[in-house]
Amino acid sequence: MSSSSELSGGETTAPSGFRARVLTMADNSRLKGLTSLGPIVTLLTVFYAIPVALLIVYSVFVDDPFVTAITFEHFARFLDLSAVISLQIGDLPYVRLLARSLGIAVVVTVLSLIIAYPITYYLGQHAPERWQMLLVLLVIIPFWTSYLIRTYAWIPILSRNGFINGALGALGLPTVPLLNTYWGSIIGLVYVFVPFVILPLYASMRSLDASLIEAARDLGASRSAVFREVVFPLTLPGALAGAVFVFIKCAAAYVTPALLGGTSGRMFAQVIETQFGTAFNWNFGAALSVILVAVVLGSLWIAMRLGIDVGKSRGLGGGGL
Amino acid sequence: MSSDLHVDGVTKHFGDVRAVDDVSFTVEEGTFVTLLGPSGCGKTTTLRMIAGYETPTTGRVTLGDRDITDEKPYQRPTSMVFQSYALFPHKTVGENVGFGLKMRDVPSEERDRRVAEILELVELPGTEDRAIDELSGGQQQRIALARSLVIEPEVLLLDEPLGALDLKLRKNMQVELKDLQEELGITFVYVTHDQEEALTMSDEIVILNDGRIEQRGTPAEIYESPRTRFVAEFIGDTNLLDGTYVATDSGAYLECGSVEFPVEPNPAAESGATLSVSIRPEKVSLEESAARNGGSTETDITLDGVVDDVIYQGNVAKIHVRIGDSELISERHVVNSTDLPTPGSECRVRWTKEHADVLVE
Amino acid sequence: MSTADGLQERLGLNSDVSLGLKTAAVLTYVFLYGPIFVILVMSFDAGRYGLRWEFSPEWYLNLATRGDLIGSLWLSLQIGVVVMIVSTVLAVVAAFGLVRFDWPRRKGALSTYLIFVPLTLPIIIYGIGLFVFFSQLGLGRGFIPIVIGHVMYTFPFATLVVAAGVIDLDRSLEEAAMDLGADPITTFREVTIPALMPNIVAAALFSFTLSFDEFLISFFVSGAGSIPLPVRIWGMVRADIEPEVYAISVVVLVISMTIAVIATRLRRF
Ligand SMILES: Nc1ncnc2c1ncn2[C@@H]1O[C@H](COP(=O)(O)OP(=O)(O)O)[C@@H](O)[C@H]1O
Numbered sequence A: 001m002s003s004s005s006e007l008s009g010g011e012t013t014a015p016s017g018f019r020a021r022v023l024t025m026a027d028n029s030r031l032k033g034l035t036s037l038g039p040i041v042t043l044l045t046v047f048y049a050i051p052v053a054l055l056i057v058y059s060v061f062v063d064d065p066f067v068t069a070i071t072f073e074h075f076a077r078f079l080d081l082s083a084v085i086s087l088q089i090g091d092l093p094y095v096r097l098l099a100r101s102l103g104i105a106v107v108v109t110v111l112s113l114i115i116a117y118p119i120t121y122y123l124g125q126h127a128p129e130r131w132q133m134l135l136v137l138l139v140i141i142p143f144w145t146s147y148l149i150r151t152y153a154w155i156p157i158l159s160r161n162g163f164i165n166g167a168l169g170a171l172g173l174p175t176v177p178l179l180n181t182y183w184g185s186i187i188g189l190v191y192v193f194v195p196f197v198i199l200p201l202y203a204s205m206r207s208l209d210a211s212l213i214e215a216a217r218d219l220g221a222s223r224s225a226v227f228r229e230v231v232f233p234l235t236l237p238g239a240l241a242g243a244v245f246v247f248i249k250c251a252a253a254y255v256t257p258a259l260l261g262g263t264s265g266r267m268f269a270q271v272i273e274t275q276f277g278t279a280f281n282w283n284f285g286a287a288l289s290v291i292l293v294a295v296v297l298g299s300l301w302i303a304m305r306l307g308i309d310v311g312k313s314r315g316l317g318g319g320g321l
Numbered sequence B: 001m002s003s004d005l006h007v008d009g010v011t012k013h014f015g016d017v018r019a020v021d022d023v024s025f026t027v028e029e030g031t032f033v034t035l036l037g038p039s040g041c042g043k044t045t046t047l048r049m050i051a052g053y054e055t056p057t058t059g060r061v062t063l064g065d066r067d068i069t070d071e072k073p074y075q076r077p078t079s080m081v082f083q084s085y086a087l088f089p090h091k092t093v094g095e096n097v098g099f100g101l102k103m104r105d106v107p108s109e110e111r112d113r114r115v116a117e118i119l120e121l122v123e124l125p126g127t128e129d130r131a132i133d134e135l136s137g138g139q140q141q142r143i144a145l146a147r148s149l150v151i152e153p154e155v156l157l158l159d160e161p162l163g164a165l166d167l168k169l170r171k172n173m174q175v176e177l178k179d180l181q182e183e184l185g186i187t188f189v190y191v192t193h194d195q196e197e198a199l200t201m202s203d204e205i206v207i208l209n210d211g212r213i214e215q216r217g218t219p220a221e222i223y224e225s226p227r228t229r230f231v232a233e234f235i236g237d238t239n240l241l242d243g244t245y246v247a248t249d250s251g252a253y254l255e256c257g258s259v260e261f262p263v264e265p266n267p268a269a270e271s272g273a274t275l276s277v278s279i280r281p282e283k284v285s286l287e288e289s290a291a292r293n294g295g296s297t298e299t300d301i302t303l304d305g306v307v308d309d310v311i312y313q314g315n316v317a318k319i320h321v322r323i324g325d326s327e328l329i330s331e332r333h334v335v336n337s338t339d340l341p342t343p344g345s346e347c348r349v350r351w352t353k354e355h356a357d358v359l360v361e
Numbered sequence C: 001m002s003t004a005d006g007l008q009e010r011l012g013l014n015s016d017v018s019l020g021l022k023t024a025a026v027l028t029y030v031f032l033y034g035p036i037f038v039i040l041v042m043s044f045d046a047g048r049y050g051l052r053w054e055f056s057p058e059w060y061l062n063l064a065t066r067g068d069l070i071g072s073l074w075l076s077l078q079i080g081v082v083v084m085i086v087s088t089v090l091a092v093v094a095a096f097g098l099v100r101f102d103w104p105r106r107k108g109a110l111s112t113y114l115i116f117v118p119l120t121l122p123i124i125i126y127g128i129g130l131f132v133f134f135s136q137l138g139l140g141r142g143f144i145p146i147v148i149g150h151v152m153y154t155f156p157f158a159t160l161v162v163a164a165g166v167i168d169l170d171r172s173l174e175e176a177a178m179d180l181g182a183d184p185i186t187t188f189r190e191v192t193i194p195a196l197m198p199n200i201v202a203a204a205l206f207s208f209t210l211s212f213d214e215f216l217i218s219f220f221v222s223g224a225g226s227i228p229l230p231v232r233i234w235g236m237v238r239a240d241i242e243p244e245v246y247a248i249s250v251v252v253l254v255i256s257m258t259i260a261v262i263a264t265r266l267r268r269f
């Protein structure tokens, strides 16, 4: 070996001063944990938890918090008990709006699943290995680009003299109203949210052992039986993880119904925005916000109780929504 | 100053798991010692305590006169070669090998020179600028070795370093590693679960089982004179005969059903105990009845039996012989496969007393 | 092989099924990219309400004269860069905090929930909450409120990306560095951070695009003086589509898509 045996003790020079202090601190794992999560938890508390909690505070005061009286009138305005008792559904506009939003969320979720299954089955099990990365990348890219722009792009497609109706007209078919309708909201939402189902479902399809499919085929199952008996049950967890995410995000959608939904496609988040934007009734808006958050957290809770692994969709990020 | 490594009464708990239980051994300076045992027996934990990644729950680790138990890994004159190699993927071969020298503020010229020197030693000269992922598994192994050797540690720790290589490469590397260790005279503490590897390379073997030391000794001692049933079964193949151990002033016997034969006395075994005796198959010679004329010496034990089965394995054959209720395997080199006995024929087996080792649990 | 299989083979049904899947996949891609293509087409359309499409770069040329749009684009880029830096630093620290330390069971779970709540609650609620919060503080709207809102919103995503890297990081790399004489600080600088670099860069790029494209939070906390591009685009779309909106949108799409491609390639799947 070489001659520099003074090094063979393997010692490094003893650190001193500030560095030494940092090193002793680094030895204490509790301290390390505290310095790494402490500032973040503080920031989240001040700038996330408090602002959201502020809405809860606003929702239970007549007007300015802590100055005016505590009240439940804002919640009563949402759920008018006399109207409930007399079954005057027409007198419950906010409940009806919430119900319509949840209905739209269900329809969007189902349509997203229907669209997601064939493409992910193809990508996960049939697509040539060489192209797979690229094909998946093509699904991810729109996911990370401005949903605002991608949504308003539907205006020239759906409008009365837009691309779709233009095509229908050219074929001699009657035109259909799409923009500013219920279906406008639905088409726009499916468009924005379908990648949230495709990506977790693709992950499930990909990890599905192809030999299971071959074994089922070998035992005499037809293609549709293979899908029904093997592929569908094994990939359902991935699909449901994405579906839950789509449902809760749709229930609170604002941009898409505002741009494409018109009156018949109006959704709950829009009426919340109105309270702050034009009606200047912050307290009522806050109460509606609390209700929306309760619905979202309730849906998540139910999903978790049903054994759906909601965390699965989380790791895929979620461009701008 | 001698710098023997002493592991002294070391115990390590992980929660309720006792991974290492009161382990003591000494590694003399410049020797090659192997910690051998099945997976989960505490080898890695022991090694990591020597390296400084784990602190013993009780016990001390000393190097010469220096107590290193509480020293940080980066303060100890030890270095570890990881099973995964742990080569830095974002650094070149040269930067990897020179890393330890850089940490010791060795000037870059000397660093380059020593890196080149050590790369020569591991037979990968001139690879300084290569990226790690351009190297094969065997080459990465050598680089990991070079990276540890270049800082001239007093003790080199190796945790199953050949585990990821294929059989042929592994055999070559075993020999090379041993040669390198002898050439450099560095103390090696080597961990493996492969008994053949341990026998091939070590000056001394420490056999661990369930966190405890079962037996330590040279490869020959371990193989030829196993002291416990675990060691006898773990190292090589063996015949185990169960019976009652009888120790008298004139010698020791094993009563084994209808037969009784002398064995080497074992001070750890109590007279009257039920235990096993191990006889290695190649120590059992076999004579066919027709040629039963060999002169028996005083220490020879002979028993009559019937050939049950003959298993031909190329250079050797294993002949299963039924003697009363028990079966004994005799192993012999095959010179001519037509010379092997036929199943069903009568035969006599023979071994000498020194080869019958009394085992304790 | 089963008889059904053989039959299907003979009738060519096999290829029909995968042809069906392939068609469905192609249609899905058309669905995903059609609208983006429409934006591109419209951005080069000369006639504003014309029935025939005619190529013209005039809207792009007009952009140069639209000081408001350029100003907003510049503001969005500035916000994006600040958010990217803050969010990535926080994410690296948080990822280590979450992955590396043995927390007493309850505290660890609590900080995990707190960090990931922003991923699940509706963003419009957070935007409104932040608006109310800053109004109460009398800070009003503008650059700082937008940056704070965006950091809270991007950093959980960034943390997920970095944490995935920390989880995958081979601990023995750091042990090897210490073994060779590097103290914990040097090890972190020389080995840990470089080995995590792909994840850190991906987290930074994702933070940037998320902030750059973010609309709802900005919508509530941006003020007269500082209007980020998405809010400006919203205004243009709501009022009456001005043709320049397509051109500026294409600019936005190109920026985000480029970043998304780079980031996705860096991220380990
Ligand atoms: N960090 C740890 N935490 C808890 N248990 C551990 C840890 N490291 C090792 N063990 C346990 O200690 C025992 C010995 O492990 P190890 O030293 O890795 O064995 P070997 O290297 O011989 O396979 C095993 O039961 C293992 O599960």
Ligand SMILES: [Mg+2]
Residues within 6 Å of the ligand: B040, B043, B044, B045
């Ligand atoms: Mg091990």
